[in-house]
Amino acid sequence: xxxxxxxxxxxxxxxxLSLLVLAPVALAGIDAKHPQLHEVFPGATRFGDxxxxxxxxxxYRGDKVIGYAFETVMVAPVPAYSGAPxxxxxxxxxxxxxRDARVLEQHEPILLxxxxxxKLYDFVARYIGHRVDDRIVVGGGGSGSVRxxxxxxxxxxxxxxxxxxxxxxxxxAASRKLIAxxxxxxxxxxxxxxxxxxxxxxxxxxxxxxIDHLQxxxxxxxxxxxxxxxxxxIDDPTAPAAGHGADTFIDLYFADVTxxxxxxxxxxxxxxxxxxxxxxxxxxxxxxxxxxIYSFKGLGYVRGGIFDRVHLLQDGKLVLFKDTDLVSMNxxxxxxxxxxxxxxxxxxxxxxxxxxxxRPWTLQLMVNRQVGPLQSIYHTFTSDYRMPAVYTTRPxxxxxxxxxxxxxxxxxxxxxxLDIAVLLAGLSVLTLILMFQDWIVKRPLLLERLRxxxxxxxxxxxxxxxxxxxxVVNIFTFIQSVLHGFHWETFLMDPLIFILWVFVAAxxxxxxxxxxxxxxxxFGALQVLVNKAAKRLHVPQFEFPRVVHERLWALKYVIxxxxxxxxxxxxxxxxxxxxxxPFKTTFTLHFARSWSYVLYAVLLIGVSAFxxxxxxxxxxxxxxxxxxxxxxxxFEWLRRRPECGSPCQVCANECEVKAIHADGRIDFxxxxxxxxxxxxxxxxxxxxxxxQQRKKRERAARPLPTPIALITPANxxxxxxxxxxxx
Numbered sequence: 076x077x078x079x080x081x082x083x084x085x086x087x088x089x090x091x092l093s094l095l096v097l098a099p100v101a102l103a104g105i106d107a108k109h110p111q112l113h114e115v116f117p118g119a120t121r122f123g124d125x126x127x128x129x130x131x132x133x134x135y136r137g138d139k140v141i142g143y144a145f146e147t148v149m150v151a152p153v154p155a156y157s158g159a160p161x162x163x164x165x166x167x168x169x170x171x172x173x174r175d176a177r178v179l180e181q182h183e184p185i186l187l188x189x190x191x192x193x194k195l196y197d198f199v200a201r202y203i204g205h206r207v208d209d210r211i212v213v214g215g216g217g218s219g220s221v222r223x224x225x226x227x228x229x230x231x232x233x234x235x236x237x238x239x240x241x242x243x244x245x246x247x248a249a250s251r252k253l254i255a256x257x258x259x260x261x262x263x264x265x266x267x268x269x270x271x272x273x274x275x276x277x278x279x280x281x282x283x284x285x286i287d288h289l290q291x292x293x294x295x296x297x298x299x300x301x302x303x304x305x306x307x308x309i310d311d312p313t314a315p316a317a318g319h320g321a322d323t324f325i326d327l328y329f330a331d332v333t334x335x336x337x338x339x340x341x342x343x344x345x346x347x348x349x350x351x352x353x354x355x356x357x358x359x360x361x362x363x364x365x366x367x368i369y370s371f372k373g374l375g376y377v378r379g380g381i382f383d384r385v386h387l388l389q390d391g392k393l394v395l396f397k398d399t400d401l402v403s404m405n406x407x408x409x410x411x412x413x414x415x416x417x418x419x420x421x422x423x424x425x426x427x428x429x430x431x432x433x434r435p436w437t438l439q440l441m442v443n444r445q446v447g448p449l450q451s452i453y454h455t456f457t458s459d460y461r462m463p464a465v466y467t468t469r470p471x472x473x474x475x476x477x478x479x480x481x482x483x484x485x486x487x488x489x490x491x492x493l494d495i496a497v498l499l500a501g502l503s504v505l506t507l508i509l510m511f512q513d514w515i516v517k518r519p520l521l522l523e524r525l526r527x528x529x530x531x532x533x534x535x536x537x538x539x540x541x542x543x544x545x546x547v548v549n550i551f552t553f554i555q556s557v558l559h560g561f562h563w564e565t566f567l568m569d570p571l572i573f574i575l576w577v578f579v580a581a582x583x584x585x586x587x588x589x590x591x592x593x594x595x596x597x598f599g600a601l602q603v604l605v606n607k608a609a610k611r612l613h614v615p616q617f618e619f620p621r622v623v624h625e626r627l628w629a630l631k632y633v634i635x636x637x638x639x640x641x642x643x644x645x646x647x648x649x650x651x652x653x654x655x656x657p658f659k660t661t662f663t664l665h666f667a668r669s670w671s672y673v674l675y676a677v678l679l680i681g682v683s684a685f686x687x688x689x690x691x692x693x694x695x696x697x698x699x700x701x702x703x704x705x706x707x708x709x710f711e712w713l714r715r716r717p718e719c720g721s722p723c724q725v726c727a728n729e730c731e732v733k734a735i736h737a738d739g740r741i742d743f744x745x746x747x748x749x750x751x752x753x754x755x756x757x758x759x760x761x762x763x764x765x766x767q768q769r770k771k772r773e774r775a776a777r778p779l780p781t782p783i784a785l786i787t788p789a790n791x792x793x794x795x796x797x798x799x800x801x802x
Contacts (some may be wrong), residue, residue, distance in 0.1 A: 105144050107131040107275075107651045112144050115166045124650070125149070125551065128487060128569070131247045134166075142168045143247055146179065148667055151243035153235050153286065153393075160667060161236055163199060166206055167244055171253050176202045176240055180669060183232045189625055194226050199236060200534035207244040208254050212388075212439065212455050213237050224452065234386065238393040263434035265467045269521040272335040277411035285337045285466070288328040289440060289458040293368075294320030296442055298456040304446040312368045313444040323736040329438050329458075332362045332420065334466040341409050350402065350420065357425030359432040362404060363388070364418040371440060372419065384443075385421070389436040392429060396421045435461045484567040494541060495570050501532055502578050505594055509586070512712065516753040526749070527607070530600040538597025543571040544658040545579070546595070547635065548650050551642040579701070587708040588701035589748030592691060598658055599691050599747070602683035609684035617685050627693040628745060635699040656697065657690070687731040687748070702744040713741055713753060718764045725761055726752040 106112045106122035113119065116134045119141065123133035131145035152160040157183045160398060166175040176199045183195070201223050205211060211221045213233050214289040214311045226233045280286045297315045306314055312324065331353070332338035338347040340668045341362060350360055363385060365371050371385045382401075387394040402420040408667065417527020430436070438458050440629045441452045508525060510516060515522050537543045549572075567573055575595065582590035592599055610616070634655060642649035657676035660666060666673050682689045691698055719726065727735040730752060741752070755761050759769040 105146075107645075107648060109144070109164055109499065111177070112164075112175075113168065115144075116142055116196075126569075129243070129246050129250060131251070140169060142166060142174060143251060145243070145247055147239045147243040148180075148664065149384045150246055151239055152667065153239045153242070160422055161195075161232075161239055161245075162667075163236070163239060165240065165244055165761060167248060169253055169254070171206050171208060171248055173202050173205050173207060173240075173244060174729070176200060191786055195236065198223075198233060199240065202240050207241070207248040209241075211237060211241055212457070213441070213453070234383075234393055234395065265431075267334050267432065267462075268466055268468050270336065271466060272339060273653060275336060275340050277409050277413075280330070280337060280340065280409075281328070283463050283465075284461065285334075285463055286328050286341075287438075287458055287460045289325070289327045289438065289456065291324040291326075291367075291369075291456060292320065293322045296324045296369075296454070299442070299456075300444055300452070303444065303452050306444050306446055308445065311444065313442060321700060322748065323367045325365055325371065325440070327363065327365040327367075327370040327371060327440065327458075328415075329361060329363045329460065331432055331460070331462055332360050333358075333432060334462065336466060341407055341412070342404070343408050346401065346405070346407070353402065354422065359423040359425070359430060360402070361421045361423060361438075362418070363421065363438075364404075364415040366413075366416050369442065370417060372417065376678045382421075384441050386439050386441075387423065387430070387436050388439055389430055389434065394423055394430055400424065433462055433467045435459060468735070469710050477596055488567070488570045491570050495574065496539065497536060498543075498571055498574055501529070501536070502574070507531065509582075509590065509712070512750055512753065513714075514751055517757050519754045519758075520751060526594075527604070529594060530603055533595055533600040534597050534604065537571070537575070537595065538600070541571045542663055543569075543575055544598060544662045545572070545575060545591070545697060546653065546656055546658055547638060547700055548653050548656075549576070550697075550700050551639070551649055551653075554642070570621075573762050583701065583704050585707070585708060585710055586712060586748065587706075587743045587746070588698065588704070589746040591701060591741065592698050593747035593749050596691070596697075597662055599688060602688045602691065605683050606682055606687050616687070618733070619686075621733070621737075630693050631695050631699040632703075634694065635696040635703075653696070655694065682773075691747070692732055692745070706744070708743065711743070713737060713743075713746070713748075713750075715741070716762070716764055718755065723763050725763070729755060 086246045105125055106119075112122065112134070118136050119134045120137055121135050122144070123135065125132045125145065127146070129150040130358060131143045131150070133140045134142040134144060146162055146164055148160050148162040161178065161183070162180040164175070164177045164179050165173070178196055178199055181192070181195060194500075202211070205221060211222050211223055213223055223237065228429065243666050245254075248332075275285075277286070281288065293312065296313050297320070300313050305311075308314075316322075330341065332335055332341055332347065332350070335347070338350065338360070341347075342350065354360060363371055373382060381398075381766045384397045387395065390665070400422045402422060404418045404420045423432070436459075438460060440458075441453050442456065443453050446450045508529075515525070579595070580592045594600075606743050618624070638649050638653055641652060654672070657672075657679055660672045660676040661680075666676070679690045679694075716723075718739075720737060723739070724737065727733075727737060727739070730745050732745060732750070734742045734747070736742060757765065759765045
């Protein structure tokens with residue numbers, strides 16, 4: 076009776092776990108990781124999961140959404156001076172206001188030598204109370220802009236933090252329809268007319284706006300710093316100077332020299348052609364020329380750094396220039412062009428910037444006043460720029476494929492059509508491999524190439540690009556959804572995850588868990604590829620004794636049950652401890668995380684070089700959940716022979732995950748469906764029964780020896796054999 080009750084309980088548990096199919100992406104509850112959010116939203120009754128595009132967690136009061144919380148590294152990871160992004164915990168209200176901003180992680184070298192990190196914390200806190208669509212400019216300046224003072228002596232860090240906060244907040248607010256005018260118009264992007272050239276002089280190019288102008292008198296700069304601390308330096312160009320207020324502080328001209336009419340006229344045909352060779356598709360070249368007592372390059376600039384005085388702004392996104400973006404600009408032949416003391420060309424890299432030269436942008440000039448040995452204050456002056464329409468061509472806008480009132484998930488699927496097509500193509504290839512596996516295993520070289528190629532596809536496209544690594548968190552999220560109100564729209568918000576779960580559900584029902592774990596798991600693919608590379612480098616392999624190995628199998632099921640029990644009490648707690656999966660660190664955040672998480676993921680990957688798929692075999696709770704759900708498979712396409720296990724042990728010894736028992740049975744709960752045993756099964760040089768059949772065929776096909784006949788001549792005497800002598 077006790078055994079029957081136990082079986083009944085296990086069957087019910089397995090039935091619940093089998094509901095994991097079609098579960099969406101869901102990362103850990105954000106309030107469990109950041110309890111301070113309860114202070115930001117004191118009236119919140121619960122916090123949702125991090126989900127959607129871009130990922131953010133909804134904050135609820137009852138059934139009403141009152142705000143969103145998110146980490147900026149998951150929305151707008153802008154590389155800072157250190158090369159790594161500054162991660163900020165953001166909270167916004169449904170009215171579009173910034174409720175809170177707190178630094179979670181930063182690696183800025185300037186904050187490690189001489190400048191307290193508290194200054195960055197204080198700087199970020201200044202954004203609280205502003206709206207996500209405010210035009211905030213570090214140092215102020217420009218009509219309609221909001222001024223926020225930069226961190227003294229850390230202007231680049233300040234500008235990056237500004238872009239990180241405003242860009243991520245704007246993205247989340249726009250995607251959740253919190254601000255007006257955020258919808259995509261669907262208009263086709265304009266292109267620069269590379270074949271349009273008209274001879275022009277300086278007057279013509281400045282007259283039509285192709286070359287724009289920012290002129291500052293010394294008095295205007297002095298007025299901008301009015302009320303601010305004085306420098307005390309004798310040669311401070313921002314200080315009041317009697318009788319010199321009308322002097323030129325800077326007389327700056329700038330232009331996009333990518334269009335031939337501007338570039339060839341301003342630089343000369345040969346110089347423009349040489350410049351265009353340096354540009355990649357989508358790059359833009361901006362020429363800056365100036366006279367005056369203030370340098371737009373900066374006197375303290377060093378190689379390897381970032382220009383902190385001149386930068387561009389478009390749609391709230393900041394474009395900073397590094398030393399590799401600078402191209403020297405010599406005297407040019409343009410008729411009527413003044414002589415300039417300083418001139419240079421800056422290249423806007425299209426990769427990652429999203430800069431569109433055909434749309435309006437703003438040049439920002441940051442002016443600094445040094446008020447102490449390590450302290451400066453700043454003011455930003457701006458000038459707007461728009462490329463003349465005659466230099467661009469805009470294709471006819473395509474008719475909207477979707478109505479304006481289409482559900483959000485429909486728009487998401489429509490926007491990711493290419494990704495969906497690539498995923499479906501990959502799943503189709505895998506389906507063909509499974510259907511024709513009996514033919515493929517007879518061609519081991521073909522199978523090896525298909526498998527390695529598909530694992531690379533899984534790792535790169537599904538894992539790092541598509542961010543579609545499935546997780547045990549999906550199981551708990553789906554169960555909670557069933558218990559507290561099921562909504563299809565939630566599952567459909569991420570098309571790649573949805574399609575993958577549908578495919579996994581089908582393969583679980585037909586063949587068991589091995590198809591996903593062996594072919595579609597990005598972290599599993601990473602381990603296999605690392606192990607293959609290690610073997611090529613002759614790295615010694617380690618295997619646990621069979622008795623230890625079979626007991627370690629149970630570990631992942633224990634982890635699954637513990638997490639499942641936690642989820643019944645608190646889903647947020649379970650999601651926090653589900654970090655035992657290194658998937659978020661490896662794929663969602665691309666290792667841009669605190670050192671402990673990165674070290675854990677790297678160690679698991681490193682272990683796989685010595686022990687094949689260590690994490691998958693012994694730790695992975697997702698694999699355990701799939702194994703439990705796949706127990707009711709309908710087919711067993713992995714074929715065996717009567718001799719398997721007794722006496723033959725070839726497959727059992729060769730199985731890299733040790734899923735074949737000594738008696739020849741395949742443990743489908745642990746099998747990863749690599750098909751290696753099927754290759755051995757038909758190999759007539761390895762599988763003993765097939766080897767015997769081959770040898771029999773070879774003996775049967777061997778020709779009989781030619782009989783030898785003795786020919787006796789006609790006149791030869793007859794010979795007789797002597798008669799046997801009787802005993």
